[in-house]
Amino acid sequence: MRINRPMKVLFISYFSPPSGGVPIRRLIPMLKYLPEYGVDAIILTCQSPRYYALDTEEKIPDKVTVYRAPELLATTRKEGGGIIRDHYKIRRNHIFSSLRFLYNLIRYPDPQWLWIPKAIELGEEIIEKENPDVILATQPPTTNLLIGYALSISTGKPLILDYRDFWASKPYIERNNPLHLLIDRVMEKRVIDEASSIWCVTVPMLVEMKKRFPAHRDKMVYIPNGYDEDDFKNIKRERYEDNIIILIHTGPITPVRSPEIFLNALREVSEELKGEKTIEFHQFGYVHPSFNNLFKDMKDLVFLHQQMSHREVIQEMVNADVGVCIAGVFSSDRVGFPQKAYEYLRAGIPVLAIAPFNDNYRWMTRSGLGWQADPYDIESIKSVIRHAISDRRAINNDIITNFEWRRLSKLAYKLISKVKSSKSFVKNYLSL
Template sequence: MKKVLIISSAFYPDPAVASVRMTQWAKHLPEFGWMPIVACRNYGHESTGGEWEAQFPYGVEKIYLDSTAGSGRPKLASSCPRAKVIVLGKKIIECLPIYIPDVSKKYWSKYKEKVSDIVKKFEPDLVLTTSPPHSVHLVGLNLKKEFPSIPWVADFRDPFMIDNRFKPRGLRRLRFLGYSRFERAVYDESDMVIHAIPAQQRYAHGKWPHNKTKFQLVENGCPHGLLDSIAQCSSRKKETTKKICIVGNRGKDEIVKVARAVELLNRDGQDVELGLVGRECSGVSLVENILKNKFVYHGFLSHDEALKIMVDSDVLVSALSRERSKSWALSSKLFEYFSTGIPVLSINGTRADLELSAEVVNCRNLKHPTVSTISDSFCELLNESRLDGNAFFTKYNRRVQSRKVAGLFDGLIGP
């Protein structure tokens, strides 16, 4: 079986969204002739019992670049003073023109030699680096110089120079040429570039037309096991309480508006509960004060556990902040939302979100809505039936995408 070395900041069992794409690819690639070896950061998450074997029945070799979890994400509530200081410190560093393309450059520069040793030990047929953070591609550039015969694939899960979250702004614009040189190097030196976001694919075709034969679009998607979760949910007796759920990224002001909209529904005699899955933020306490026993905070769950909560809902909500809505990114959770067939309310969706939502009929898109507008939308969506999401699922399920990726890899290394 051919071997691919995947270099990623996060990987299973890390529940962060940054781990999902590579976890799903690694799960299915062996079915199509590619055995993954994963080199990633250690954030202190551990799998228990037979979880690893269940997730990767064909086996996956995972190597932590840092042996301890000391450099991982701080396990502190966002309301904790120390956590606020840490976040503020990171934001200050990110605003300074020190590290190109991002502050993770310090980490990846430290482990370039270790990754090189991994290549020598396992002799992979192909190397893949996946961003963000975009500095992970510095490792790919280094490996391409050291092992020029090994094809290198650069995977962009999010846009780079066209996205407000990553492009140089403020003081960082002083080193704009440095960011541009980094981007050009990745597109010139890699053997293939995979984009998850259609806008980044279009941008690359326009800016690097001489490299356009390298560019491939493999969007995000939904796990192959999602249908099983839906079937299990359908077999359970439906409760009288209607469930509205937000999973993943959300803006503080937006979730407070959603909570007040749910409060209005309950005042009007409906029995509606709001659930929230994801990292704790200051908005959680505000929502608790508004909804009391009509609010359930599930916490930061594993991807599989979050799916179970999702498919048991009556309406799913994506609520981005005004700033996040300006991004060119595509909210990856929407692929799972739409595959369930459950009615969806998208608040402040990005341009890419709006493009994707055009493929389904039971999604409402609202831009900077009032509380009453959100409440009215909930009334409509709660009265809609769950649709069959099979067509959307078939198009975007991760196993089908992994087969496409395996075919792209085969094309790079030849017979």
């Protein structure tokens, strides 16, 4: 008699609680809700990751089996943006340019590379012990995908790639040598070739990935980011001032996606109001030191907040009037739609996106959920700011509920089940 057992999924993620911020906002809801559909979730994560942010209130769900692999030469963990500082170091002295070249050459594919050897070693032990049906590697960091690829090759387990950002065209590591880019392109193709399914967080990213890898377009699907309804339980608006307009931005501010043009536009609009209304920009998250002087000059307009738990930030979103997203001109920005945008909308506030045009933002503006302006067009930015502070629109919750993570996890379950039943689309095809 055949006994059906729960489907097991091994997640590969360098970051996990108590690490907070962007890297876990997609991971945790999947770990939380997939067991409702009969999935036993297992996670292989780093023992002592360098944090984007520390959130002691964030927990891995109790039903999840957790394994932690150490990094080689593990250093003291950094909190409040340590890993971001590694990504966005500004060149201060040409004397160090050669050393930086060598450092970046060694540090492949990203600053988390020292986790790879121990993660693969422990991963093989986990697979032998737990016998998962599927490996699911989420990215970034790209290191996760390489670990998933190595484990899939060595064990024959089908591999799912969860792309939250591009790989070979990502902006985060300084690309001051062509060798990295060449290696990236070669390795990405190998990993894509091995994968059974590839998930993309936006439709424009899905379109771009299909163009880059046409032979694997049938393996690529769209699973958006979203929000967790539980994060909003017992959260209510606590302020109702009509003469103060609060714009909120959550997440890091870095040179890659500079707020300078936006803030200059915001200051000009604020001066136009001549005291009739007060505009306040509230930043929650790491701020790169290169912006210290800019923020000091705008101390009456810009308010920086110390690190908070995710639930505390949700409360601040609900209290705000407009949620701000700031993007750049990189390939990921041209196809992106950030996680926080869904949380802004669920909080009941429209989105003010300072970002390149793409289909995600066209959908947002056409649905009446917010406004968009080119990040380098100050007149366009001022125009949308004026709209945002004068148009106190209500958000259509019927649209937003499509992005609740319990619903999205059901879609993820169906896709994982398809991979499990076929074992691997690629391997089945090659065995014909």
